[in-house]
Amino acid sequence: MTELVQRWQALPAHLLDTPLPAIAITLLAFMLGTRMFRLLKQPSWCPPVLIASAVVALLLWGLDIEFSRYREGAAWLMLLLGPATVALGVPLFQQFHHIRALWRPVLLTLPPAAMLAAGYAAGLAWALGASREVIASLAPKSVTAPIALGIIDQTGGSASVLMGGLLATGVATTLAVSLFAPRLGIHDERVLGFVLGINGHAIGTVRAFEISPTAGAFASLGMGLTGIFTALFLPLAWHLIAGQ
């Protein structure tokens, strides 16, 4: 009997040796988060990822699982982010005729928009007295996660602060677009999609696909171009401005 109790007590550690509990928690939280998002009538200020990640945090706390343990397991799931980024090439191709018709505004808007997204964030953080590490973590806040993680490797930021920044930026972007666009008289879903993708990376892109496939394609384009452009200019600008 005592042996059975001992085995029972050793069970959590045994299960946590595999990534499967972390994967199950993530799937469960995602499904719950999506369902709650629909129940709340799809609020633009609270995307499913915010609800779902809160559910994960609650489950980890309730099940007494360390976050680092969870992250190791969930890394198996995050591996799919690579092929998923490649998959964005498909809507990009399917909507290419729309994009080709607008190549000029797209190419003119992108460089200043991507530089300002990073510049505003870094400048404000600096002016408000943030440390060097925090400024480095916040500068790529509009860049899609896999690329942004590569950028902070070169500028010396923290991954947790970056991920928090990405989330807040994604939410703030969807909010700001639904707030400002009607007031500026902008209803063109290609413009809305592109702006969502440039500023709000994957979260903005998910929002754009809720508007329409065309908006989604423009968002994928905006996200991809911002990522590439920022990955090239930000480490360079960082070393020029901040030194070393």
Add this chain to the structure above:
Amino acid sequence: MLLLRGFLLLTGFFLLGESIAFVFDWPVSGGVVGMILMTLFLMLRGRVSEDLGMASQSLIAFLTMLIMPGVVGIYFLGEELAGQWLAIAGSLVIGTLLSVLTTLWLMARFMPRADREPTHD
């Protein structure tokens, strides 16, 4: 089988993108290089096969779930950020509002005149 074949193609393009980024030492992720290669490949081929369409659609639907584990980290940030919350929140919220405004204005400004009417297609 269709789904698997599509997934294999996506993974293949990712590996190709990752290899190019690694060999040329580009600071760009393999996924983005793969996405560009995928777009070019489809433009050459002229159509999306059923397997690829199926796999990409299902992966894109789960994109949110794939970034979620990273996002959870914000609930476990230590006290090392004490005193910087105002700077972080200000930078993120005001910075994003400003950059969205600027981008909307820039894009709307550069749009061809004939296209400035709302479209629904």
